[in-house]
Amino acid sequence: MGVSGAGKSTLAVMLADRLDVPFIEADDYHSDEARDLMSRGIGLNDEHRTPWLDRVGAAARESADAADGIVIACSALRRIYRDRLRRYLPATKFVFLNGAPDLIAERLKGRQNHFVGQSLLESQLNVLEPLEPDEPGVTLDLSETLDALVDEALRKLGVAPNAAPATPTEVRIPR
Numbered sequence: 672m673g674v675s676g677a678g679k680s681t682l683a684v685m686l687a688d689r690l691d692v693p694f695i696e697a698d699d700y701h702s703d704e705a706r707d708l709m710s711r712g713i714g715l716n717d718e719h720r721t722p723w724l725d726r727v728g729a730a731a732r733e734s735a736d737a738a739d740g741i742v743i744a745c746s747a748l749r750r751i752y753r754d755r756l757r758r759y760l761p762a763t764k765f766v767f768l769n770g771a772p773d774l775i776a777e778r779l780k781g782r783q784n785h786f787v788g789q790s791l792l793e794s795q796l797n798v799l800e801p802l803e804p805d806e807p808g809v810t811l812d813l814s815e816t817l818d819a820l821v822d823e824a825l826r827k828l829g830v831a832p833n834a835a836p837a838t839p840t841e842v843r844i845p846r
Contacts, residue, residue, distance in 0.1 A: 672747035672802075673768035674795040676779040677813050678820075682768065683744035685821045690742065690830065693734045697745035700726040714794035717751075724752055728759030735760055749800045765808030766824045772796060774814060 673679055680696055687694035701709075705719045715723075727745055735741040747753045747765065757763050776792055802808050809827040811820050825831070 672745060672753070672765050672808075673813070674746065674748065674775060674799060675791060676775045677768035677770060678778070678817070679746070679768055680744040681817060682766070682820055682824070683742045685817060686766075686824060687742040689821060689825065690740060692740040692742055693738050695727065695731050695734060695741060695743045695745075697723070697727045697743055700730065709791060712791060714791055714798070720752060721755070724755045728756050731756070732759040746795070748795060748798045750803060750806070753806065763807070764828055765802055765806065766828070767802045767808060767810040768813040768820075769801065769810050770813035 680698075683696075684694055701723055702719070705715055705723060708715060708719070724745075727743065731741055731743050741760075743756075745756065747756060753763075753765060772792065779792060802810055809824060811823055811827075813820070815823070
């Protein structure tokens with residue numbers, strides 16, 4: 672979880688690979704309307720996010736039922752969004768990628784072929800609610816290397832990776 676540009680998708684793919692579990696990219700479940708709004712620099716409201724989170728949660732539960740876990744890359748910026756995802760997968764643990772806004776903005780400047788750009792960073796930071804002490808998960812400093820972040824996430828979550836990395840399975844729904 673975290674704001675756009677924090678590295679959620681990249682980290683999630685690496686975690687899924689190390690754990691040999693399916694990977695879901697939550698961005699694939701946005702409606703065309705939501706994608707259009709974000710591509711024009713307009714942030715989403717709860718009316719847009721609720722059905723999106725339900726689609727992500729349903730797909731994740733279906734995939735998790737067929738596997739020994741799942742990794743999802745999802746902003747889940749507010750606690751109510753994380754609680755909504757936990758309705759589908761109650762044992763969900765979150766990895767919050769936290770970092771300096773300047774670092775994230777720099778990453779977003781170089782982003783290509785994505786509907787969320789730097790113009791939404793401030794609104795996402797304003798909405799962001801970090802993990803609360805009673806929420807299962809960990810907070811990581813995104814300024815670390817990706818390999819270090821993967822190792823730290825696995826260690827802090829108490830999850831043992833499989834011996835041999837596998838190719839991640841990506842679950843997508845048609846638009």
